[in-house]
Amino acid sequence: MKVRVLRQVAPFSESYWETFNADVPPETSVAALIDHINYNDDIVDENGKPTTRIGWECSCLQGICGSCAMVINGVPSLACETFVRDLVKDTETGVITIRPLRKFPVIHDLVIDRSVIFENLRKTSMFIGEYKPPEKKKSKSSEFEHQYAAAKCLKCGLCLEVCPNYTNGDSFYGALFANDCYLVSSRNSEKSTHIKKQYAEHFASSCSKSLSCMDVCPMKIPTIASIAKMNVKH
Numbered sequence: 001m002k003v004r005v006l007r008q009v010a011p012f013s014e015s016y017w018e019t020f021n022a023d024v025p026p027e028t029s030v031a032a033l034i035d036h037i038n039y040n041d042d043i044v045d046e047n048g049k050p051t052t053r054i055g056w057e058c059s060c061l062q063g064i065c066g067s068c069a070m071v072i073n074g075v076p077s078l079a080c081e082t083f084v085r086d087l088v089k090d091t092e093t094g095v096i097t098i099r100p101l102r103k104f105p106v107i108h109d110l111v112i113d114r115s116v117i118f119e120n121l122r123k124t125s126m127f128i129g130e131y132k133p134p135e136k137k138k139s140k141s142s143e144f145e146h147q148y149a150a151a152k153c154l155k156c157g158l159c160l161e162v163c164p165n166y167t168n169g170d171s172f173y174g175a176l177f178a179n180d181c182y183l184v185s186s187r188n189s190e191k192s193t194h195i196k197k198q199y200a201e202h203f204a205s206s207c208s209k210s211l212s213c214m215d216v217c218p219m220k221i222p223t224i225a226s227i228a229k230m231n232v233k234h
Contacts, residue, residue: 001021001084001094002020002021002046002094003095003096004017004019004020004095004096005017005019005020005054005098005099005109006098006099007055008100008106008108010108011106011107011113015106019095020037020046021046027084028084029061029079030080030084031058031079034054034079037054055109055110055111056079056109056110056111057110057111058080060080063081066154067156068080069112069156069158071098071101071161072098075216076158076161076162077158078156078218079098084096100112101160101161103161103166103167104160116169117155117169117176121180125194125198126177126184126195128184129191131188132188132190133187133188146225146226146229147187149219149225150180150221153176153179154218154219158216158217158218159176159212159213162216163175164212165206165208165210172203175213175223178199178203178230181198181199181226182226182230183226196233199230203230204230207227209224211224
């Protein structure tokens with residue numbers, strides 16, 4: 001099996017493709033596949049030329065942290081939840097192609113800088129703070145269910161990678177922001193007016209509702225429901 005990786009030594013340096021040979025079982029995850037390639041000190045490419053370890057990042061390896069987000073065979077995915085058996089089945093060449101997400105600055109190889117996500121949440125005060133639900137009406141159980149679903153967001157950036165409206169996070173903040181707007185406004189009524197304004201400015205005014213974000217979300221968050229609930233408030 002061949003593994004083709006888009007590499008980049010440092011920020012702003014020129015990227016290049018490098019191919020490796022790997023012999024792993026079909027049930028191996030892409031995260032474990034990269035570890036397999038990186039295992040030895042004397043790493044070589046497919047031609048036997050010495051090279052360096054592939055830079056990537058992870059934390060939980062259980063689909064919880066979102067750190068291992070990358071593009072695998074053209075699909076934005078978590079490396080720990082993507083398996084060789086599915087990749088080889090879907091390609092005629094048997095080559096697995098891996099590259100970093102394109103919507104974020106590259107730090108090194110597959111390691112990207114996602115700080116813009118958290119900076120935008122900070123700028124818009126997108127945090128619940130003290131729990132203060134609406135007093136006039138009781139929340140339905142379905143509301144609690146969706147709050148739980150929206151709260152599962154990993155901030156991995158996969159939804160932003162496929163979004164046709166998201167570029168660099170300067171003005172449009174993407175699907176993860178819409179989910180957070182819903183979550184914060186539903187859990188703290190005192191911030192509702194502020195959140196509505198932020199939602200209108202940084203999401204509602206630019207979203208074309210392609211819903212590609214839902215297709216790649218590893219947590220299967222029904223973002224369309226968050227959008228609908230925020231539009232009612234808006």
